[in-house]
Amino acid sequence: MASTASSDKSDRIATRSKISAKLDNPMRRKATPTDWAINGELILNCSCTVFCPCVVSLGAHPPTEGHCHAWMGIIIDDGHFEGEDLSGLNVGLLVDIPGRMGEGNWKVAAYVDDRASGKAYNGILQIFSGQAGGTTGLFTKLVSEIIGAERAPVVIERDGTKRRIIIENKIRGEIEMVTGKNNEEPVIVKNTKYWMGPDIIVAKGNKSRIRDYGRVWDFDGRSAEICPINWRGERKFSYDKNLKKIVQR
Template sequence: MNITTTNTAATDTATADASYRLEGTMLELCSCAVSCPCFIGEDPDRGECFGVITFHLEKGEARGVDVSGLNLINVAHIPGNALAGGWRSVLLVDSRADDAQAEALLDAFGGKLGGPLADLASLVGEVVAVERVPITHEASEASGRLEAEGMVEAEFAPIQSSPDGSTATLYGSAFTTVKGAPAYLGKSVRYRVTLPQHGMAWSFDGHNAIQTPWMMEHRP
């Protein structure tokens, strides 16, 4: 008789090591005119995009590590349709993260833990560098400012197209991760990226800014 035993504790640990639940907002600023064509699956203006995609984690954990309150920025040159991939990216990790938190974030957003974040990571063709940097994220409904010290600087304001002055919104977009949640439409007042050491330096004022609630979860 063959008897198979299962090490439940080891299985639970392996599952926890590959799991995550992250909630917050995604903020994108880029070189496209308002509003972002990528959000509806269309090609970027000029045939390419120079953008920053910021994930502000209001609460969350990855591999059992609490990463609540932290930020991660993907500074990306996107050579064509965003969903076609081939992004060239520099990842900026919030300097408030300790080593365990930074490693957990990079494992999750780098696709090592699988799930929907692995699909997102597959769009990146090359991670040029990872930098730890102080990040200021003061943004709500496409209004506010973003700064990664010495690397990214942006201010943005909402597009108020309705008679009551509320922010214009987009629903059911290609990058919506929270069912029924709006993407708030805005435009940059100031938008700068200064990473010449990685071949990334650009300036676009008066272009796209868009912010949406964001959530991704994976438990194998």
């Protein structure tokens, strides 16, 4: 379990604390190599009507609807930030991308597990803003506006082939793996160069919605993904303007 469970109340940050009070404006952020790691699973559901074209195009192909609206959930099975334990915590993201993923201008809101200590909370915000460098360092280039960050009860459930996320009445979703010819095994896109991880399990949204920050989105039946993650502070990705895709350096 994370060290957050035993932290006292003085180490906690009030719900709805805004990221602007903790981090620089996105246009001024720079990725700085930091000692952090997250091992676990990322789940997401987006507005694409077929499986996410970003996985194989590395963000170069436009979303099926011309834009990408999505929620993401991150289960941290094991992790740390500068010596602070992050294990057992969950993170939710609201993501609003106006066009191709690799071209940036993302607007993002973060929901950090309300069990997190102050150090864990700030560390998670640095990781998911890109400021901590490494795997998520490309967010300093892709995210143009952080519309908010707050503590919340972020519940993520693993239930066989299904995954569920509940963040109060703001984000509620259930996704399910798509099975292949062998009905006992999911369809997996393997050995990719996708920034999230090389192996992506194809899924679809069952019931899914966002109701926060003025967004009213529904993703029932839309594209979804489940990705085992092994992220580190030293791994670096960037957007290659010539190749028009996200690459690892």
